[in-house]
Amino acid sequence: MAAARPALPSSPTSLLLARSISAPDLATAPTWRRPRRWLVAAAGAGALAASASAPAASMLLRDGGATLLVTAGAYSLVRAFDALTERRLVQQSLSRKVVHVLSGVFFMASWPLFSNSTGARFFAAVVPFLNCARLLTYGLGFYSDEALVKSVTREGKREELLRGPLYYVIVLLIIVLVFWRDSPIGIISLSMMSGGDGFADIVGRRFGSLKLPFNDKKSWVGSAAMFISGFLLSALMLSYFSWLGYIQVSWDQAIGKLVLVALAATAVECIPVTDVVDDNISVPLATMLVAFLLFGNTAH
Numbered sequence: 001m002a003a004a005r006p007a008l009p010s011s012p013t014s015l016l017l018a019r020s021i022s023a024p025d026l027a028t029a030p031t032w033r034r035p036r037r038w039l040v041a042a043a044g045a046g047a048l049a050a051s052a053s054a055p056a057a058s059m060l061l062r063d064g065g066a067t068l069l070v071t072a073g074a075y076s077l078v079r080a081f082d083a084l085t086e087r088r089l090v091q092q093s094l095s096r097k098v099v100h101v102l103s104g105v106f107f108m109a110s111w112p113l114f115s116n117s118t119g120a121r122f123f124a125a126v127v128p129f130l131n132c133a134r135l136l137t138y139g140l141g142f143y144s145d146e147a148l149v150k151s152v153t154r155e156g157k158r159e160e161l162l163r164g165p166l167y168y169v170i171v172l173l174i175i176v177l178v179f180w181r182d183s184p185i186g187i188i189s190l191s192m193m194s195g196g197d198g199f200a201d202i203v204g205r206r207f208g209s210l211k212l213p214f215n216d217k218k219s220w221v222g223s224a225a226m227f228i229s230g231f232l233l234s235a236l237m238l239s240y241f242s243w244l245g246y247i248q249v250s251w252d253q254a255i256g257k258l259v260l261v262a263l264a265a266t267a268v269e270c271i272p273v274t275d276v277v278d279d280n281i282s283v284p285l286a287t288m289l290v291a292f293l294l295f296g297n298t299a300h
């Protein structure tokens with residue numbers, strides 16, 4: 001009586017495995033040549049795991065690639081302004097502020113490069129984290145990076161890296177981890193810090209002859225530039241993320257709320273507390289508070 005034929009495995013890999021010993025051989029093959037049941041089961045499990053984790057693998061690949069790309073972008077931005085400052089095509093104080101504006105805006109604009117996985121924000125957070133480490137390393141003098149110092153400091157002193165620039169990048173890290181791209185609070189806070197505060201300096205230094213009565217270091221024009229650029233950039237970035245489907249914006253209410261948030265951020269920026277709290281801390285914190293009170297966690 002012919003020996004009972006073992007049931008052929010059904011999953012793709014185990015079929016492949018079994019095919020290496022064709023079906024008729026299975027019945028007559030000596031025991032040592034029959035695939036062990038555990039081996040067939042393991043191969044089947046592997047095939048199932050591989051087919052189930054394909055999307056996860058592609059997300060991992062996408063997030064890893066986006067992290068590398070944005071990190072390279074950050075490095076290139078600083079290098080570009082180092083070259084412009086070196087060739088005296090851009091003043092050092094202007095270079096710092098343009099890097100201040102562009103790094104926040106470009107970083108926010110890069111967020112859709114990352115996948116929809118729950119871990120995507122942690123990949124995005126790697127970029128400000130690496131720049132934190134970079135600013136600390138060079139600001140504390142463990143190594144020197146003249147390009148970085150020239151493009152993001154006013155007086156070319158490495159210790160300056162440990163104040164404004166470091167606070168700025170820490171705020172970027174917090175915004176990515178806490179709010180990410182599906183909350184208007186982070187988008188508006190980053191817009192006010194990068195666009196608002198950045199243009200307040202750029203415009204105020206040039207045209208700000210009429211100083212504020214309560215703060216002779218700031219001007220009416222600079223504060224107006226803060227309000228207008230912060231409001232416009234916030235509206236632009238809310239539109240960007242809304243258009244991409246990350247948030248829903250009810251513009252009939254959002255515009256009025258954005259005006260109030262921009263007013264609050266501008267008020268905080270112009271009060272004379274810079275000696276106590278850096279603008280890169282006070283402006284985003286004030287914006288987060290007011291945006292949370294007005295928007296909650298939705299942009300309605």
Ligand SMILES: C/C(=C\COP(=O)(O)O)CCC[C@H](C)CCC[C@H](C)CCCC(C)C
Pocket residue numbers: 070071073074077078096097099100102103104106107110127128131151152153163164165166168169172197279280
């Ligand atoms: C100069 C900066 C802050 C100083 O502000 P303030 O004291 O003058 O008010 C900004 C420092 C930027 C930092 C060196 C680089 C940050 C890069 C960012 C995390 C990612 C940008 C990516 C994008 C694609 C360019």
Ligand SMILES: Nc1ccn([C@@H]2O[C@H](COP(=O)(O)OP(=O)(O)O)[C@@H](O)[C@H]2O)c(=O)n1
Pocket residue numbers: 164197200201202203204205208217218219220221222223224226269270274279
């Ligand atoms: N509201 C403002 C803000 C800045 N500014 C001008 O920009 C310069 C730098 O501003 P700031 O001290 O806020 O600079 P950061 O602390 O943002 O780097 C000030 O000394 C003013 O000349 C202004 O005129 N009005």
